[in-house]
Amino acid sequence: MKKSKIKDSVKLLEKLNIEMFGKDFLLTWEKSDDDILATLETAEILKNLYENNISCKVYESGLGISIFKDNSTRTRFSFASAINLLGLALMDLDEGKSQIAHGETVRETANMVSFLSEVIGIRHDMYIGEGNSYMREVGAALDDGYKNGVLHQRPTIVNLQCDIDHPTQTMADLCWLKKYFGGLENLKGRKIAMTWAYSPSYGKPLSVPQGIIGLMTRMGMEVELAYPEGYDLLPETIEVAKKNAEKSGGKFKISNSMQEAFKNADIVYPKSWAPFKVMEERVKLLKNNDDAGLKALEKKCLENNAKYKNWECTEDLMKLTKDGKALYMHCLPADITGVSCKAGEVAASVFERYRLDTYKEASYKPFVIAAMILLAKFEDAPKLLGDLLKDGGKRINF
Amino acid sequence: MKKSKIKDSVKLLEKLNIEMFGKDFLLTWEKSDDDILATLETAEILKNLYENNISCKVYESGLGISIFKDNSTRTRFSFASAINLLGLALMDLDEGKSQIAHGETVRETANMVSFLSEVIGIRHDMYIGEGNSYMREVGAALDDGYKNGVLHQRPTIVNLQCDIDHPTQTMADLCWLKKYFGGLENLKGRKIAMTWAYSPSYGKPLSVPQGIIGLMTRMGMEVELAYPEGYDLLPETIEVAKKNAEKSGGKFKISNSMQEAFKNADIVYPKSWAPFKVMEERVKLLKNNDDAGLKALEKKCLENNAKYKNWECTEDLMKLTKDGKALYMHCLPADITGVSCKAGEVAASVFERYRLDTYKEASYKPFVIAAMILLAKFEDAPKLLGDLLKDGGKRINF
């Protein structure tokens, strides 16, 4: 992208009524339409500044903290990349090495790590009913510390995946769709099939499908959610999707047929997840350290999953989509039949055809995270971005 | 704080006879009174520069190394924050991932990690007789490497808690007392009760009480140390406290009564620790991998602790203090009765009343560590700080 185009993007940004300053990014549906647009636009501007070798370093010092209560590769590296781009240094709160087991309160830890911190990224997705609440608990503790003069600045919280939503993923997905279809306006009326898919594992978070139906319904899209009986999502996220579709002039439909969902779809997003009732049961067992119970649950779930091995994104299914050419999406890593497992979410030939597309989809995540931070930390982000472009300090000094 | 005030602080610093350049910070009582004052003042200047958005980045590159032989949250993050503030990058020497188990000497490791390093922060507090010695062994190795042309610069060592002292904690405590009482001169004659308190755990380091009695006795304070029979500190630290009190015109007293200590105190610091004789025994058992012995020792100690459950900082005890309003201090995390444990060091209502105060107490630590580094690495620190203020480079570039 040429620099003049970046300028146009900044002008677009200036016209939005952005209300993100001083606020955490926890659920996309807590953000206004303008906030969503601003995040997409800012991510794109940052990506373009980067690609034009313009430094986006707005901090000379400061920490960015990550708290991962579940494994992660791409989100971990995306967060690290995002804060590094802005000039912050990563500090991972590794609970194994801390004194937190000791009975320390969330309230206390949140303050203790934040004296010179600007952002806290949190992944907490394994416990239904707890991940997002934990982020809010941290947020309240930071508010308290900031208000009472303990903290000189209030670090902003970025949800790196919780039990409810996965906003850095879905916003990156949306960046990619915007790019792929040549603008958000071109998403209107398009059909996206967010479907369950078979996987030989269990206990996968629900945040991606929940986040996708919550976000894409705002774009005037026809969102069809499909899953085998029993694999329900959190009821509250279904409500969000319904309301959003209504408001945006889009559609939201639930079915129990992958074929039905794929029919005439412009986009398909087949992905495994665990039923939320299983996740609830699992939380109880985990808390009781009930290993036998956990094993029994796993066995039961895997057996149940196995009934739906035909929920695989095959070439035949792809043929049902719009001109047989729907865009395949995935948050990665996908369970690819014959590659990463015997039978999985997607046929190898389908995945391979869209492999580079899924990589490009992922490539937006660092910039989405950086955008979320920037918009939360700087009241006049459009001016800041304009200044970065004008000053043109080089990222690579040569 | 206004910038003009920072200027005054720098002027104050200029008048001190600082002898910290090129020296490690291992024990507060190895530092002169002017060194202590300089550290406090520098910490305050750095805090104020930070709060005025003035960058304190004096390094464009260089590593700051941390070696934690015990868990840590706040010290870990404080050290990370401190070195980041000065422009260094953190590199943790995680012994599990290194080849050190392999029989490598401390002398060798110290040099191998230091080719481009400016500071090494070390926590080594679990082994009586070993932590501080280890730091000196590292220091000697660095001296040797530097003298012989292996190292281009001599990294400075900061004691992040050893078996004897916890200087970054006690100096942060002193910063906080200075702030709370409006100046060091206002500490003269005030009574501080450093007392043991009950905890349902055992094996807590002795470095905080030892460090507190060693440092506060220099401020002309009346320091009263109280603990149940058998919970003695290292005899050498008692000697230090006695001498310091004598020299400063303060007082130092030991009793076996929490009531006695709290009576008319301006400040109380109730905190659990293990008797040093237990710690010595434990070291032997640890070295022999004597699991049965360790379990037996733990059982015995916990039983012994349990005899002193009444050593809890309750509301009733607080009423004995000066006007019932002594400042409660703690290095955190505290064992709070009914919050982090069934019965602990402090009543929940007392802790809650002083909670934000303890957070503020902790907030000085990053700046204290940065001050220790700065004064060890730069011969004319007052000029450097003055220049930072004058040049006024922004930390947040917008």
Added chain:
Amino acid sequence: MKKSKIKDSVKLLEKLNIEMFGKDFLLTWEKSDDDILATLETAEILKNLYENNISCKVYESGLGISIFKDNSTRTRFSFASAINLLGLALMDLDEGKSQIAHGETVRETANMVSFLSEVIGIRHDMYIGEGNSYMREVGAALDDGYKNGVLHQRPTIVNLQCDIDHPTQTMADLCWLKKYFGGLENLKGRKIAMTWAYSPSYGKPLSVPQGIIGLMTRMGMEVELAYPEGYDLLPETIEVAKKNAEKSGGKFKISNSMQEAFKNADIVYPKSWAPFKVMEERVKLLKNNDDAGLKALEKKCLENNAKYKNWECTEDLMKLTKDGKALYMHCLPADITGVSCKAGEVAASVFERYRLDTYKEASYKPFVIAAMILLAKFEDAPKLLGDLLKDGGKRINF
């Protein structure tokens, strides 16, 4: 070194036909003689810039990724130091904390961590036939991602030790020899004894001896490789050494006698390694999780090793070398008899006499790594280095 000397070094560099831009550094014998010279010279320039307090920060942001599939202290810290010197932030790909176990392909992971990365340092030395191949697989994935617009830049790969070569070690060794003997031209005709030595451990990589014979034979040296029967190196590396010696006018000889090798040597490099056939067997057992097999193999190998306890670098052996004063080298940590083990690779008195020399040898590694990165990432490295010198930005800003 004075700045005028650095200028001379840069001029020297300008005259070389450097072909490293855009290429990974995987094996020294894939690099031209001019590439080797350029790496040595650039490393020295960077070291001298550093020692003259001139900042070498060419990046304002960007990640440097490390992937360690084996333990490491010095290489880990050297890599961290190198990328920090250039302005990059370290991000370790810790496979335990990632989703990689999940069946994710190397191709995918390589792209996922590289969106804002400039370099990937990899240690993968435990599996004969796999380490170097893995690096090439990562490289091919990056090429693919870069070519197809997934990545905006192609991170360069630096081999931090594989099953075949250990180029950052051997190049640092060569820097040290150049310094020690006052120039590469003074290495011509000198005898270096690369010999096996006894160690009470088994399974040590072969990369150092293989790398040493592959590199030093290019310097016109007389390289003698000596090991007990059965401790063969990879046949392909023997071929490389033979060809290199022939081309450079040096010599390459293999014997089964440590005495023979030490006789009249200018340099000795006694170091333990495992026979490659054992390593091959071990790989199979590891892959089958055959614990019993592994234990049996270890037992057999240690017993076999024990037959050669007399392969120790003793004072008597040292007397056989040129004037009894050959330079002793080691990649560290060495197994020192009576220090790190009962009986090992080298006598304590020999090691102690050369200890500081081995530390200096190691001190070149951070600069060698930084040189490899710089030459791969910047097409006109001589100009860049000249500019750094001219602009003279300070590393320590005071």
